[in-house]
Amino acid sequence: MACGQVRKHAGNGRCARCWQRDPLRPIRQAERLAQHRDAAPEWLAAFAVFVTDRHNVERACQQLCALGRLLEGNPGIGNQALLESARRPGRSMGTLARSLEDFLAPQGLAFPLDQEARLAAGPSRPPDRRHP
Secondary structure, eight states, rough: OOOSSSOTTTTTTSHHHHHHTTTTHHHHHHHHHHHHHHHHHHHTHHHHHHHHHSSOHHHHHHHHHHHHHHHHHHHTOOOHHHHHHHSSSOOOHHHHHHHHHHHHTTTTSOOOOHHHHHHHHHOOOOOOOOOO
């Protein structure tokens, strides 16, 4: 009990507020993710530390949850394909894709995405066929 509240969270013996702010929560989430996946990436634990250092606990857990869904839907996916599938359509590539790129690219585990080139190219809309 970190805050002195009597109400406890069933999983960790803490109140819900303290459990939600626990800095080890994303690390434990990555461990569970790796235990339940046959082909979890070897860098998963290091990525959990990386996103925990860059974001608050809740955002880090959201990214790990989204990563888990991508891994579940694509067993055996490679790092580059995982990075590409994490990218969201539109102007923003998304927090998960940015974090994965910032983690994987410097280590040589994947090539960076071409987000700046996509933005420079402008919106990709089909041509207007109303006027000849």
